[in-house]
Amino acid sequence: xxxxxxxxxxxxxxxxxxxxxxxxxxxxxxxxxxxxxxxxxxxxxxxxxxxxxxxxxxxxxxxxxxxxxxxxxxxxxxxxxxxxxxxxxxxxxxxxxxxxxxxxxxxxxx
Amino acid sequence: xxxxxxxxxxxxxxxxxxxxxxxxxxxxxxxxxxxxxxxxxxxxxxxxxxxxxxxxxxxxxxxxxxxxxxxxxxxxxxxxxxxxxxxxxxxxxxxxxxxxxxxxxxxxxxxxxxxx
Numbered sequence: 001x002x003x004x005x006x007x008x009x010x011x012x013x014x015x016x017x018x019x020x021x022x023x024x025x026x027x028x029x030x031x032x033x034x035x036x037x038x039x040x041x042x043x044x045x046x047x048x049x050x051x052x053x054x055x056x057x058x059x060x061x062x063x064x065x066x067x068x069x070x071x072x073x074x075x076x077x078x079x080x081x082x083x084x085x086x087x088x089x090x091x092x093x094x095x096x097x098x099x100x101x102x103x104x105x106x107x108x109x110x
Numbered sequence: 111x112x113x114x115x116x117x118x119x120x121x122x123x124x125x126x127x128x129x130x131x132x133x134x135x136x137x138x139x140x141x142x143x144x145x146x147x148x149x150x151x152x153x154x155x156x157x158x159x160x161x162x163x164x165x166x167x168x169x170x171x172x173x174x175x176x177x178x179x180x181x182x183x184x185x186x187x188x189x190x191x192x193x194x195x196x197x198x199x200x201x202x203x204x205x206x207x208x209x210x211x212x213x214x215x216x217x218x219x220x221x222x223x224x225x226x
Contacts, residue, residue, distance in 0.1 A: 031207065033214060042200060043153075043217040088152065096141050096160065096207045097168075098215055102152035 002027045002093045006101035014109050016078050021104045023072040023089030031092030032072050034063050036085045037103070043088065047074075076106075084108045113137070114218035116201050122224045129188040131221050133201030142184035143202040143215065144168075144176065153200065159184055160206065191225045198222050 003026040013019050023032070031050060035043040047056045049065040049072060056063050060083065062075045074087060089101040117132035133142065143158040145168075155168030157176040165176050173195060177185040184203075188195055199222075202215040 031213060035217075042219045043202075045214050045216070048214050092207060092213070095166070096204065096213075097155060097158065100153040102150065 002029065002091060002099045004089060004091050004099050004101040006089050006104050008104060009102060010105045010107075012107045012109060013076075013079055015080055018078065019076050021074040021076075021087055021089075021106075023074070023091075023101055025070045025072075025091045025099075028067070028070075029091045029093065030067075031098075032065050033088075033090040033092075033098065034072070034074055035088040035090060037088065038085050046087075079108045081108050081110055114201060114203055114216050116199075116218040116221050118221050119219060120222050120224075122226065123188075123191050124226055125192060127188075127191050127225075129191050129223065129225075131186040131188075131199055131201075131223070133184045133186070133203075133218055134182055135184075135201075135203040135216070135218075136182065137203065137216070138181065139203035139216075140181070140206050141204045141215075142178065143204075144174075144184065144186045145200045145202065146170070147198040147200055147220075156186065191223075193225050196223060196225045 005024045034046040037043050047063040052067040054065045060077045065072045086103045086105045088103045090098045093099050114135045144156045145153040159165045159178040175187045200220045201218040204215045207213045
């Protein structure tokens with residue numbers, strides 16, 4: 001059974017600092033996703049990672065995938081307040097299903 | 111742009127009522143999904159459908175049923191609402207993973223259901 005674990009689940013950080021969110025998953029998969037959710041809003045797709053070594057960047061966010069280690073990271077560079085949100089990692093399972101982690105609630109202090 | 115819409119943003123129902131949550135997508139996606147989201151539990155899959163009139167149970171189907179009579183519409187039904195079904199309900203849609211490389215799910219705005 002595919003399980004997805006994110007850590008940390010809650011992160012409070014200062015503006016301007018760098019940090020990394022980790023996503024581990026338990027069985028082989030060829031698809032990994034990162035989503036963002038603002039309070040009271042729905043999920044917005046950030047990155048889709050499909051191969052070992054894949055790296056994608058958008059602004060201050062960079063996601064990478066190591067399929068051998070079953071690990072993805074979401075790195076935040078020089079955080080700004082606008083990046084405060086909950087970030088979900090999700091992994092493609094069988095039958096087109098996607099299994100979600102519990103989310104990392106990121107709070108960036110001015 | 112993909113658009114997934116849900117019939118209500120907020121809904122308040124009484125225990126024992128039958129509740130219908132509607133989801134419509136305009137991208138001709140084969141797959142549609144219903145999740146519920148609760149604090150500390152992430153998103154949990156209730157049901158999904160990979161074609162008209164086809165459905166599969168997700169991780170927490172108890173107390174729910176679904177209907178997909180048309181490709182663009184997927185309904186979630188709470189036959190007899192209970193207080194433990196108070197939650198945020200999210201609908202999503204996608205192409206099949208084998209059909210498109212850049213496969214991902216697109217989410218609707220969510221329905222916050224309160225059962226009193």
